[in-house]
Amino acid sequence: MLIPEILDTFRSLLRDARDAGDPEPTAMTLATADGKGRVSARIVLLKGVDERGFRFFTNYESAKGVQLAAHPQVALCFHWKTVRDQVQVRVEGRGERLPAGESDAYFATRARMSQIGAWASEQSRTLPDRRTFDERVARHEKEFQGRDVPRPPHWGGVLVVPDKVEFWYGAQYRLHERVCWERDDGQWRSRLLYP
Numbered sequence: 001m002l003i004p005e006i007l008d009t010f011r012s013l014l015r016d017a018r019d020a021g022d023p024e025p026t027a028m029t030l031a032t033a034d035g036k037g038r039v040s041a042r043i044v045l046l047k048g049v050d051e052r053g054f055r056f057f058t059n060y061e062s063a064k065g066v067q068l069a070a071h072p073q074v075a076l077c078f079h080w081k082t083v084r085d086q087v088q089v090r091v092e093g094r095g096e097r098l099p100a101g102e103s104d105a106y107f108a109t110r111a112r113m114s115q116i117g118a119w120a121s122e123q124s125r126t127l128p129d130r131r132t133f134d135e136r137v138a139r140h141e142k143e144f145q146g147r148d149v150p151r152p153p154h155w156g157g158v159l160v161v162p163d164k165v166e167f168w169y170g171a172q173y174r175l176h177e178r179v180c181w182e183r184d185d186g187q188w189r190s191r192l193l194y195p
């Protein structure tokens, strides 16, 4: 469970990034590793944060989804260029699937074409040509015509339950400030790190 001190700091920095005109303040790098320790990283959007952790949504059968299932340890990284003298937030923890009800609730808020896209895209797998994808989109549009699009079983949320959160505040002459929080035996403790 994230303590209010960490959560409040994160939320206030995210608000600052939004207020400072960051075009994509919820964009975060997500790093995952496969069973052999090979690491990959990509951007996903943060769709919620609370005391349980950080949430994003994706295709469970994508490369990241397969990696998460094999190796649940993940890292997130935010970089807000327009806040103060730049801010970086690093999160480490375990990724776990959100309960189906929560994924259903979020899926229902998505634009209809995004919902269709979740059915049509076999994310991360080989696409022979663009026309094949367009045809899949058209097929699913027809399939769900006149009714709500249900959430595909292979699509849903991931909750990153953190055990480490670091706030990095840029400063002149590389004299940055780093505040590192770690959870040990259920207790969160902070310490400063050399920049």
Ligand SMILES: Cc1cc2nc3c(=O)[nH]c(=O)nc-3n(C[C@H](O)[C@H](O)[C@H](O)COP(=O)(O)O)c2cc1C
Pocket: 024, 027, 040, 042, 043, 044, 045, 046, 056, 057, 058, 059, 062, 063, 064, 065, 123, 124
């Ligand atoms: C700004 C931005 C936001 C993105 N948001 C998401 C997202 O929320 N979920 C997602 O699955 N992919 C998102 N993507 C696409 C991912 O970066 C990635 O291409 C895709 O998830 C496939 O990754 P994988 O093959 O490693 O599983 C986003 C890309 C960008 C550039």
